[in-house]
Amino acid sequence: MAARSVAGMFERELEALGKKQGFEKTGDLIKIVPPDLFAELSFQAVGVHISEDELRKIIRGMTALFSTAAKYNVTCEELLSMLISKLPKQILQVIRHVWNEEGKHLCELQKSRDLLPSGELVDFHWKIGMAVSSDSCRSLNHPYVTVELKVADYSGQITSKILELTIPEFKNFHKQFKEMSAVLETV
DSSP states (O other): HHHHHHHHHHHHHHHHHHHHHHHHHHHHHHHHHHHHHHTTOOOOTTTOOOOOOHHHHHHHHHHHHHHHHTTTTTHHHHHHHHHHTSOOHHHHHHHHHHHHHHHHHHHHHHHHHHOOOOOOOEEEEEEEEEEEOSSSSSSOOOEEEEEEEEETTTOEEEEEEEEEEHHHHHHHHHHHHHHHHHHHHHO
């Protein structure tokens, strides 16, 4: 029963990855790569025309696939059963080989940390604003803090994340940063 539950969670998360990161499109890209090259990921001088961006998507897709499989500690058969309709047999054989060789190690790593590399904070901006009115309320007069984080992922692509915080939310945010700073000073 528990194995079915974990397999179901893995399948749902894999489907969500497909929607969020375009795994179906990544699967289409993987299909154009000959299996022996996929196994080696060496495309030079072989005549396979693949852009850097497409290669980056394949690597992200495989990283997400193995990370999710490790997170749910799925067996090789469970992993392959989720992919059988999405990828050619030869590619599945490569994935089987990699999972059989490295899956146990990845599951052990997953217990201690997330496999997906974390981003690097590139820039941080903040400003204070005042909500003075809206369509539904004539006079709000509520201050807020806007925080913009620019983060570079492991491929170097920079994305911006913007947070709008009420004053109590910002005070909590600030308190947590002070706590982290105090802990870091003890290291």
